[in-house]
Amino acid sequence: xxxxxxxxxxxxxxxxxxxxxxxxxxxxxxxxxxxRMVFGLGSATNLTDQYPWGLWIGVDVASGVALAAGGFxxxxxxxxxxxxxxxxxxxxxxxxAMLGYTFVGIGLMFDLGRWYNIWHPMxxxxxxxxxxxxxVGMCVMVYLTVLYIEFLPVVTERFIGQVNLPGMxxxxxxxxxxxxxxxxxxxxxxxxxxxxxxxxxSCLHQSSxxxxxxxxxxxxxxxxxxxxxxxxxxxxxxxxxxxxxxFESMIASKxxxxxxxxxxxxxxxxxxxxxxxxxxxxxIGDMIYRGTYVYLFExxxxxxxxxxxxxxxxxxxxxxxxxxxxxxxxxWLFSAxxxxxxxxxxxxxxxxxxxxxxxFAEKAYFPTIGELALTIGLxxxxxxxxxxxxxILPVIPAPEKEAxxx
Amino acid sequence: MGINRRDFIKQLAGIxxxxxxxxxxxxxxxEPATSLHDSFGVIVDTTLCVGCRSxxxxxxxxxxxxxxxxxxxxxxxxxxxxxxxxxxxxxTVVNRYNNPEDSDKPVYVKFxxxxxxxPACVSACIVGxxxxxxxxxxxxxxxxxxxxxxxxxxxxxxxxxxxxxxxMTPQVRKCTFCFxxxxxxxxxxxxxxxxxxxxMTFGKRRELIKIAKRRIExxxxxxxxxxxxxxxxxxxxxxxxxxxxxxxIDFPKxxxxxxxxxxxxxxxxxxxxxxxxLTLFAVLGGLMWFLKxxxxxxxxxxxxxxxxx
Numbered sequence: 001x002x003x004x005x006x007x008x009x010x011x012x013x014x015x016x017x018x019x020x021x022x023x024x025x026x027x028x029x030x031x032x033x034x035x036r037m038v039f040g041l042g043s044a045t046n047l048t049d050q051y052p053w054g055l056w057i058g059v060d061v062a063s064g065v066a067l068a069a070g071g072f073x074x075x076x077x078x079x080x081x082x083x084x085x086x087x088x089x090x091x092x093x094x095x096x097a098m099l100g101y102t103f104v105g106i107g108l109m110f111d112l113g114r115w116y117n118i119w120h121p122m123x124x125x126x127x128x129x130x131x132x133x134x135x136v137g138m139c140v141m142v143y144l145t146v147l148y149i150e151f152l153p154v155v156t157e158r159f160i161g162q163v164n165l166p167g168m169x170x171x172x173x174x175x176x177x178x179x180x181x182x183x184x185x186x187x188x189x190x191x192x193x194x195x196x197x198x199x200x201x202s203c204l205h206q207s208s209x210x211x212x213x214x215x216x217x218x219x220x221x222x223x224x225x226x227x228x229x230x231x232x233x234x235x236x237x238x239x240x241x242x243x244x245x246x247f248e249s250m251i252a253s254k255x256x257x258x259x260x261x262x263x264x265x266x267x268x269x270x271x272x273x274x275x276x277x278x279x280x281x282x283x284i285g286d287m288i289y290r291g292t293y294v295y296l297f298e299x300x301x302x303x304x305x306x307x308x309x310x311x312x313x314x315x316x317x318x319x320x321x322x323x324x325x326x327x328x329x330x331x332w333l334f335s336a337x338x339x340x341x342x343x344x345x346x347x348x349x350x351x352x353x354x355x356x357x358x359x360f361a362e363k364a365y366f367p368t369i370g371e372l373a374l375t376i377g378l379x380x381x382x383x384x385x386x387x388x389x390x391x392i393l394p395v396i397p398a399p400e401k402e403a404x405x406x
Numbered sequence: 407m408g409i410n411r412r413d414f415i416k417q418l419a420g421i422x423x424x425x426x427x428x429x430x431x432x433x434x435x436x437e438p439a440t441s442l443h444d445s446f447g448v449i450v451d452t453t454l455c456v457g458c459r460s461x462x463x464x465x466x467x468x469x470x471x472x473x474x475x476x477x478x479x480x481x482x483x484x485x486x487x488x489x490x491x492x493x494x495x496x497x498t499v500v501n502r503y504n505n506p507e508d509s510d511k512p513v514y515v516k517f518x519x520x521x522x523x524x525p526a527c528v529s530a531c532i533v534g535x536x537x538x539x540x541x542x543x544x545x546x547x548x549x550x551x552x553x554x555x556x557x558x559x560x561x562x563x564x565x566x567x568x569x570x571x572x573x574m575t576p577q578v579r580k581c582t583f584c585f586x587x588x589x590x591x592x593x594x595x596x597x598x599x600x601x602x603x604x605x606m607t608f609g610k611r612r613e614l615i616k617i618a619k620r621r622i623e624x625x626x627x628x629x630x631x632x633x634x635x636x637x638x639x640x641x642x643x644x645x646x647x648x649x650x651x652x653x654x655i656d657f658p659k660x661x662x663x664x665x666x667x668x669x670x671x672x673x674x675x676x677x678x679x680x681x682x683x684l685t686l687f688a689v690l691g692g693l694m695w696f697l698k699x700x701x702x703x704x705x706x707x708x709x710x711x712x713x714x715x
Contacts, residue, residue, distance in 0.1 A: 042570030049493065049567045052558035080694045113553020113568065113576040117533075120552050126533040130670050133532040133556050135677070196690045200683050204676065215526050215560045215669045218660050230672060358564050359658040360491050 007091055007394040009158070010256050014391065018255065022380040029377010032370040033110050041113060044370045050358040051365035058349040059375050060107030062209055064100055065140065066237045066344050070248070071097025071147065072202035073241025077271075079195045088264055088397040091154060092252065093245045095386065095395050098147040101140065103382045110374060132211045139205035146198045150191070156184040158393050207234040213351055221302040222292045224355030228282065235279035236314075240344045242268050242275070243317075243337035250334050252390070258399040260330045269327040269337075276318045276340065283310065301364070305350045313343030445523075445542035446589055447611035447643040448598055449618050450516055452655065453628055454605045457486065457500055457514035464600030465498045465518075468587055472496070472579075489656065492517060494567040497581040498597055503655050513648075515655045516597070516605070519544060519565045519581035520635060521643035522664065527557035527566060529666035535578075541590065542611065542643040543583035551578060562639060562660055583643070611643060618647055640664035 036044035047054050074093035078086045109115040120126050121137045128134045163177045164170070210233025217225055226232070246265050253260045287293050295303055317336040326332040353365050367375075390396050463480040466472055473495045486502035498518035505513050521544050528536045528544060535550035536557055553576055558566045569576040584595040593599075594608035607614060618633045634652050635645035638660045646657065653659060676682055 038573060040571050040573035040576065041568075042572075045570075047555075047568075047570060049491065049558065050564060052555035052568065076690075080690055080697070082694075082697050082699055084699075111554075113555065113572075114551055115553070117550075117552040120533045120550060123533075126550055128531060128534040129677075130529045130666065130673065131532050131534075131556075132669050132673055133530065133554060135673060137532055192691075192694060196687055196694065199690055200687050203686065204683060207676070208673075211669055211672050212556070213559070214672065215530055215665045216562070217663070217665060217668055218562045218658060219559075227668065227672070356559070359562075360489070360564050360656070 006088070006397050007154075008396075008398040009392055009394055010390050010396050012256055012387075012391055014387070019384065019387065022384050025380035026377050026384060029374045029380065032373045033377065035370060036110055036374070041111075044368065046365055046368050046371070048362075048365070050361045051353060051356070053352050053356070054365055055349070055353075055367040055371045055375055056107055056111040058352040059345065060378060061104050061111070062348040062352055063345045064104040064107060065206065065209060066233070066240055066348060067244050067341065068097040068100030068104070069202065069206065069237040069241040070244040071100075071241075072199045073238055074245055075150070075195050076199050077268075079192070080199065086264060086268060088261065089245055089249060089268070091395045092249060092390075093241075094147065094150055095154075095389060096244070096248055098144075098151050099382050099386055099389075101144045101147060103378050104140065105144065107375075107378055132208055132215065136205050136208045136212070139201050139208065143198060143201040143205065146194050146201060149187070149194050150198060153184060153187055153191070154393050154395060156180045156187070160184060202237075203234060206237040207231065209233050210351075213356070216356065219357055219359065220351075221295070221300070221355040221357055222290070223287075223295050223302055223306050224351050226286050226290065226292075228286050229351070231282060232279065232286075235275075235282055236344055236347065239272065239275040239279050240340060242272050243340045246333060246337040247341055250330065250337075252396060255387075256390075256396065258396075261397070262328065262330055262333075265333060266328045269321055269333055272340075273318055273321045276314070276321070280315060280318060302350070302355050305346065305354050309343050309346035309350055313339050313346060317343070445540060445611050445643060446583075446608065447521075447542060447614050447645060448595070449607045449614050449633075449645050449647060451605055451607070451621070451647045452513060452515050453647065453649050454603045455500070455514040455516060456603055457483070457502055457512070458602065459485075459500050460600045460602060461516055461597035461606075462496065462498055462500060464596040465581075466496070468584060468596040469497060469582070492519075492565060492567055492580065494569045494577075494579040497579065501656065503650070505650070507649075513650055513655060515646075515648075517656075518597070518644065519583070520563055521581075521583055522639050523641040523643065524639065524664035524666055526560040526562060526639075526665035529670060530556045530560035532556060539585060539590075541583075541585075543585040543589055544580075545582060545585050546578055546580065548575070548577045560665060562658060562665060611641075611645075614645065618645060621647065637662045640667070 032044065041047055045054060045056075070093040074086065074090050077083050078090045109118065112118060121128075121134055122141070160177060160180045163173045163180070165173055165176075207230035210230040213220055213225070214227060214229050246269060249265060250260050252258075296306065297303065317340040320326045320332065320336040320339075326336055459480045463477055466475050466480075467477075475495075486500075489501055490499040492499055498516060500514050500516045503513045503515065505511050521542050523542075525536070525538055525544055528538050530536075532554055533550045533552060535547045535552075537545050537547070539545060555566075555568060555578070557578060558564075558568060566578045566580045568578060583589050584593075588595055588599075594606075598606040598608045607617065609617075615633065615636055618636075622629045622631055622633065628649060629647050630649065630651060632652065633645050633647060634657055635642035640662060646652070648655060
């Protein structure tokens, strides 16, 4: 349904030094993951009866979902608002979202005590419509399917007319080719349904993630408990979508030796101050309405966290991005985007374990080396899979020079 | 569960209405939900407790799936040196507190799951592994549980404990109100029955409230005028009488609003007959169609142009 003619598999040497470092992180992380699976949560994590949720929920799940928001925000811009100019970034954003959500699922498996029951929410006999988590789970599951469907055309485009299985399997070449053409044909006609569904599902579960801790009014620090929390989560997810696309596009360009796509990223960055502005106004308005500003200077870890994630890592990038000089400078734009991404990450950690104050806490929660290692390992694995996919499938726009040569 | 009061709040609360509710914590003042009107409860009169830990022993004996502990271990009073909480191996604990009026007579308080009338854990549970029985008990079904521990994050009393050291089949552990063994047959829970001082009174919750209030009226010198759990969180099945302010004996200061009445109106507003999501879908679809640039080239035309280049 859109023109991605110039997207092409990236031609790169796969095993660079950076990749080897990522592989080291992956192996370390996954070993800790294996350790958790064999010896249980108790020996691998600092989770307790007081702090049932920690780093894996705050980062792997909640931040993972928020930072995958580039998928639906870009789809909204390019497909629903028909800003053709931005089509080049739709596929990378879609791939990031697809991998992001896949890894949310994988990360969750390590955190769930009975991970093998993860499919239970799908059984109608266990549906629990009052549970916020039930809604989040169902939406994420459906959305992940939608993302895979949205990504299918990238696969069909690559392989139609090029199915070439070796030896005996070559018998299947033609049927597979026909199947791909058939899929491509159908998908082209109905894709708009999935694109819209993706945006709707994203709005639903991004906001519901914010409703999760609303059920703990008596345990949450007042700076982080509000009935508007679902709205904050939705607004901040929408606001972090484009910074995430910018961040990822610039890293990919650097890694693949392409020039930064500033001609797309600078106009994209123009939207960020508006979106971020909505979030900031909502947050400050809520703070004034509920009178929670009195907690700003109490010097607690929560108030410091708030200054860091909101004052420095949200308001500051907002102010920076108001300036067109920042938006058109690759270095500044990257810095501002990275700052807000960190802001969202810390905000989710704040909501899920820093602002969470169990009434009978003995000591505050801090993740173990193993918890940190698995989180970093999963991110490294995601980056490796991303690199592998873009070198096989047409995701990243070919650099201009090559396009001319064609 | 057909709870009228909650339905009322649901109707009252659009997303904007919810924001207003946050300020007014008195909406729930009153008796418990009608469908649970006949449920059982227990009054714990902390002024009578001598800290013999018979209740802890009885609890361990009746719950055969808990790790066995030697009966003599319950005679060990050194446990009172520090504050304990319920854990994966114990559903109830007794703690000792200083009595500022008479240091020779410390105050002992027994804790366990409060079996809330409108429980946060039950509302939170993603698969309905936690259920509220009509007799008041909150039960747990390990076979449904996926181990997400949202119930623990939700519980205002920090009651559910987790078997963190069980790698394959960890369970959420908390007081069962002796549902299977006793209360489903109308009998008092094991701890209540075991108490030599008759600290606890088991009965219909609404009767218990009357009994407790009569006691407070009769002995104003003995009790502070507060039946903890009557209104807290919209009511709990276990309620407490005390001579000391409840903050002094480790009871969290809670509002009268049950936690689910914050989240459930939001959930049910967003998903009311699926109208809001479908409306959003329609609006986005409309936008997509309406904003489609005039004279947009179809894919095939674009392809032709490309091949011409």
